[in-house]
Amino acid sequence: MIKPEVPLKGKDQVAFDEEMARNLEAQLQAELIEEEKMARKKEEEANIALIESWKNTQAMMEANRLLAERLQTRKQEDSSTKRAGDKLESNKSKKQKTDENEEVEEDNEAELKVHMVIVKDDDIAIDAIPLATKPLVIVEYKIIKEGIIGHYQLIRADGSSKRYSSMIRMLQGIDTEDLETLWKLVKTKHGDTRPEDEHERVL
Numbered sequence: 001m002i003k004p005e006v007p008l009k010g011k012d013q014v015a016f017d018e019e020m021a022r023n024l025e026a027q028l029q030a031e032l033i034e035e036e037k038m039a040r041k042k043e044e045e046a047n048i049a050l051i052e053s054w055k056n057t058q059a060m061m062e063a064n065r066l067l068a069e070r071l072q073t074r075k076q077e078d079s080s081t082k083r084a085g086d087k088l089e090s091n092k093s094k095k096q097k098t099d100e101n102e103e104v105e106e107d108n109e110a111e112l113k114v115h116m117v118i119v120k121d122d123d124i125a126i127d128a129i130p131l132a133t134k135p136l137v138i139v140e141y142k143i144i145k146e147g148i149i150g151h152y153q154l155i156r157a158d159g160s161s162k163r164y165s166s167m168i169r170m171l172q173g174i175d176t177e178d179l180e181t182l183w184k185l186v187k188t189k190h191g192d193t194r195p196e197d198e199h200e201r202v203l
Contacts, residue, residue, distance in 0.1 A: 036148050040198055047167045047202065054171075075108050136160075138174075138181045143199045150199040154182070167202055 136157035144151045144163070152170050155161040164170035171179070186200075195201050 032148070040202070043166060043168070044202055047171070050168055050171060071108055071111065075105065078108075138178055138185065141182060141185060143197065145199075152199070154178075 138154050139157050140155040142153040142155070144153055149165075152164045152167065153161055154164075154170070154174070162173065164173060174182070190200070
């Protein structure tokens, strides 16, 4: 036979209840810390992926621009050479040269199409801001914590500020010049030391 557990009485029951409450609170705290670490890790990975994707897109666009310039220069040189030769030949040979020019141009266009990468407008975010309305330079940043959630706040020279809920949203809302300015501010503040705060480390 299994004897039923004898209920604790008085002080023993209170001590037991307090111990159980402490254990439960410690367990919940550990779970919250683990969830926060996982969320931070995912955010950092997403930030790194976004920056890499942006760099790759910029590199592809630059390579396409250089290739187009090179092909355009070669096409102009070919046309200039053909025009000089056409003046010395008869009407019949001019017609033959024109046919050859068209073939060369078709070959150049085909070569250009092979090397070009088509990038859909949906994949590229271009923020065109007129110079007259572009916000002033960033002069300070703050990390504002509300419980376990942190926000990035950027303060500009005119005193205006904007708050971002994550690093990804901040990167989407600023341009390259702002990013370089922010990097200089962080380096000036921390130098070679490693920041203690998680959000400062991400920044």
